[in-house]
Amino acid sequence: MKLTRFVMTAALLASLAFFNQGLDAKEKQKAKQAPVALDGNCAVCLVKGQKVVKGSAEHSVVYDGQTYLFPSEEVKNVFVANPAKYVPALNGDCSVCFAHHDGVRNPGKIDHVSFYQGRVFLFPNTQIKSVFDQSPQKYADVDLACDGKCIVCKIDGGKDVPGKPEFTAIYKGKRYQFPSETVMQKFQSNPAKYVGKKAGAQKTSSTTTPASQLVSIKGTTGCAACEYGVHPKKDPNTLGLAVKSGDGKIYVIEGAHDSHPSLYKKRFESLKVSVKGKQIAQQGKFVWLEPQFIEKLQ
Structure with a gap:
């Protein structure tokens, strides 16, 4: 009996080891396909200490198509918690070249690095680096997409939202910026859906309009168009x-933008509210209400 249990346990451990090896192999294959960023130097060390510190393949992560190396797992986890804070501008391409040559991506080098407002900028040579250093504010935001306005709000809602x-x-x-984490996650789940596309006509679909009825609900606020892809019926x-x-x-x-402008401006903050109103239409999980009152809950 004991021998049987021993054999079964050994078989289970062997299976788990094989499974983990398979996962490790996939991660390693993914890393092989992505070029190494910053010549293998630590992105966190550059931003936090303005120091060039070699990373190790044992502590690596793939982000935005590049493999970032770190000297320890602890430093790697700092990067993973907020990668946008540590990646170099334009993934290491020259910001000056990008600005003066209609978006041309010219790789920079770790030997020619500048620091500005807590960010890292790389350049192909000393001469171009000096151009940046003389007027960094002129080039610091050339990688900021849509002038800092939300691309999801523009594509899904047709509106400019900072x-x-x-x-x-x-x-x-x-860099793409969003008014809330929910909208940012929507972009991250399918960035190709938004990048390179223009705001177009909204999708049309049939909507059932039931008999008017009073509805009382409690829930959290959000942006109808940006987060859920729907618009008010009357506006x-x-x-x-x-x-x-x-x-x-x-x-x-x-009509919340008129009747409750303060709450409307803070809709991205997931505020808890109580709403009572008349239901005017419904389509699947979406319900349109004419509000009688809206109360912010504690």
Whole structure:
């Protein structure tokens, strides 16, 4: 009996080891396909200490198509927690070249590095580096996409909404900013859906309009267009206030930008609210309400 248990345990451990080896092999293969960033030097060390410190392949992570190496697992985890803070501008390409040559991507070198506002900038030679150093503010934001406005809000909602630096995602070396973490995650789940596309006409679909009824709900606020891809019925040119209830339904609050402007401006902050209003339409999980009152909960 004991021998049987021993054999079964050994077989299980062997299977787990084989499975883990398979995962490690996939990660290593992924890293092989992605070029090594910063000549293998630590991105965190550059930003935090302005020091060139060699990383190790044992502590690596692939981000935005490049492999970043770190001297320890602890430093690697610092990067993973907020990679947008540590990646070099334009993924290490020259910001001056990008600005003066219509977006040409010319690789920089770790030997020609500048630091500005907590970010790392690389250049192909000393001469171009000196151009940046003389007027860094002129080139610091050439990698900022959409002038810092939310690309998701523009494509899905047709509106210009300012992003926030704390919600920054890097895609192909460019910085994209968003008004909330939810919208940023929506972009990160499918960046190709938004980059390179223009804001177009909204999708049309049939909507059922049930008999008017009073509805009372509690939930958290969000942006109807940016986060859920829907607009108010009566003001389709606005992005709209949405309230997500505990049962997963999304309530689009008609006219909130006029009736509750302060709450509307803070809709990205996931505020807890109570809403009572008349239901005017429904489509799947989406319900449109004409509000009678909206109360912010503690």
